[in-house]
Amino acid sequence: MSVQPIDQFCKELKPEIKEALTKASIGSTVARQQSLDQAYPEPGKALHLRELANAIKSVNLADNLEKAVSSLERNNVKVLFAKDADEARKIILDIIKKKNAKNVVKVKSMTTEEIELNAFLGKHGINAVETDLGELIIQIDHERPSHIVKPAIHRKRDDIAASFQKHGIADYDEEPTHITLNARKYLRKKYFEAEVVISGANYVLAKEGAIVLATNEGNARFSMAGAKTHIAIAGFEKVIPSARELSVFLNLLGRSATGQHTTVYTDFVAGPGKAKNSPEEMYLIFMDNGRSDILASRFAEILKCLRCGACMNRCPVFRLVGGHAYRAVYPGPLGIVLSPLLAGEEFCKYADLPKACSLCGGCAEVCPAKIPLPSLIVQMRDEAKRRHCKIPNDVGFKAWSFIATTPRLWKFGIPFNRLANYLPIDKLRFGTLGRWLKARKLPKFKGGEFRKWFKKNG
Ligand code: SF4
Numbered sequence: 001m002s003v004q005p006i007d008q009f010c011k012e013l014k015p016e017i018k019e020a021l022t023k024a025s026i027g028s029t030v031a032r033q034q035s036l037d038q039a040y041p042e043p044g045k046a047l048h049l050r051e052l053a054n055a056i057k058s059v060n061l062a063d064n065l066e067k068a069v070s071s072l073e074r075n076n077v078k079v080l081f082a083k084d085a086d087e088a089r090k091i092i093l094d095i096i097k098k099k100n101a102k103n104v105v106k107v108k109s110m111t112t113e114e115i116e117l118n119a120f121l122g123k124h125g126i127n128a129v130e131t132d133l134g135e136l137i138i139q140i141d142h143e144r145p146s147h148i149v150k151p152a153i154h155r156k157r158d159d160i161a162a163s164f165q166k167h168g169i170a171d172y173d174e175e176p177t178h179i180t181l182n183a184r185k186y187l188r189k190k191y192f193e194a195e196v197v198i199s200g201a202n203y204v205l206a207k208e209g210a211i212v213l214a215t216n217e218g219n220a221r222f223s224m225a226g227a228k229t230h231i232a233i234a235g236f237e238k239v240i241p242s243a244r245e246l247s248v249f250l251n252l253l254g255r256s257a258t259g260q261h262t263t264v265y266t267d268f269v270a271g272p273g274k275a276k277n278s279p280e281e282m283y284l285i286f287m288d289n290g291r292s293d294i295l296a297s298r299f300a301e302i303l304k305c306l307r308c309g310a311c312m313n314r315c316p317v318f319r320l321v322g323g324h325a326y327r328a329v330y331p332g333p334l335g336i337v338l339s340p341l342l343a344g345e346e347f348c349k350y351a352d353l354p355k356a357c358s359l360c361g362g363c364a365e366v367c368p369a370k371i372p373l374p375s376l377i378v379q380m381r382d383e384a385k386r387r388h389c390k391i392p393n394d395v396g397f398k399a400w401s402f403i404a405t406t407p408r409l410w411k412f413g414i415p416f417n418r419l420a421n422y423l424p425i426d427k428l429r430f431g432t433l434g435r436w437l438k439a440r441k442l443p444k445f446k447g448g449e450f451r452k453w454f455k456k457n458g
Helices: 015-039 045-058 061-074 085-098 110-114 117-123 133-140 157-166 176-193 219-226 243-258 291-295 300-304 310-314 316-321 332-342 344-350 362-366 373-386 394-404 407-421 431-437 450-457
Strands: 077-082 103-106 127-130 196-199 203-205 210-215 229-235 265-269 281-287
Touching: 015 045, 015 243, 015 310, 015 316, 045 243, 045 300, 061 077, 061 203, 077 085, 085 117, 085 196, 085 229, 085 281, 103 117, 103 176, 103 219, 110 117, 110 229, 117 127, 127 133, 133 157, 133 176, 157 176, 176 219, 196 219, 203 243, 210 219, 210 243, 219 265, 291 300, 291 332, 300 332, 310 332, 310 362, 332 344, 332 373, 344 373, 362 373, 394 407
Parallel strands: 077 281, 103 127, 103 196, 196 229, 229 281
Antiparallel strands: 203 210, 210 265
16 A cells, blocks of 8 residues: 655745644643643642543543433434535535525534535535635635644634635725624524534533534624524534533643634533524434544544644644644544544555654643543554555665664764755755755755763763
8 A cells, every 4th residue: 555745745835824833732732831831820729620630531432432322312312323524514515404504604624524514515516605714704715624623723814815705705904803894694594594503513412412512703603593493414523421521621622722712612412492593403423434444543532632632732843844744634643643544544644644754742741631642642653663654764764773773884984974965955955855855945954073082071
């Protein structure tokens, strides 16, 4: 099996985008720490909460799923199961067709990104409009999210304003408040027209038979106020025992994602017709799409993910290359582990991702679910080896490893490194090194002095 070349890792982000991305990621990481310190000044308290989140997610998922199904059905939710993305898309399309609906609004959901739902519905003549501002921005330009919480983190306000103008949403105006107001005006009409709303579910409460939607823009409420049918889709790992345990996650999610004490809106949807003007019919699709296999594997911990994005904010590689470089829907440390696993038969297509990690351990320090990401990433490298995935730069690494582990060869080669200071290596544009150099400059070689120093002082 072979994989795609890693050119995309080398694709240079525009300097101003790289700077904005780094600034935003560092800002979120700092805000996370401040928010946790403020809420839990006692030493070890925040860590205890993260351990609790991990422990809650460790409880018997099968039992909770069973309980959730009966409570949801008691609340008149139609519960359906999809074994994979194909089946999930088909179920959703069938419901929409049965309702004869043309106007669909969507609440931000990574699960629907995972199954590429918008493109699929588009092919069947259904325009599903994203109602989260970031998702709307990337949807109109047919892009993928570059971050799981801030999907348009790679976009600048002037190009968003230009895009709004191009797509007839509003006249050019790059003032951030005006961009938001223009999107609001555009979306209000869509809420009124909507016949169906599609959402994910941040959590599914087994005891209460409800889904929980955590949003910042109030778009979930607006979407549900107009549409008559609500279709929610979630991986089965989103089930937690009850509302009691939810408090642990709500305390961690907003803080980990953006440093907020909590997300601005937390909606509990416990079946259709419960609130004034709410949808008259509600479906919840539990999707597997490879999750059962992950649960049975040594990577089961990754299913505890809360989708907060803290690991990517903290990751030095993500900050430099941006989310699109990971090629799959989940970027950063989370994606490095999850994307190859979700790819199933196409595992090797993403087998190079675990190499895009310096193993600095920062992601594990911030993960609210205490997922041991660096250890999973190392195991993922091992998994790629076991599956005999061919990774483009493996030959180079093997050669380097041979030299680095043969002291005589290493010592012999050191003086030759100086040649790099005089040869036009930076101009190389082919092979792995050439692709790497497209986005980087080689630093001047200054080495070779350590041995001399060690001989003298060691
Ligand atoms: S792996 Fe952890 S830090 Fe990363 S998105 Fe999931 S919960 Fe957040």
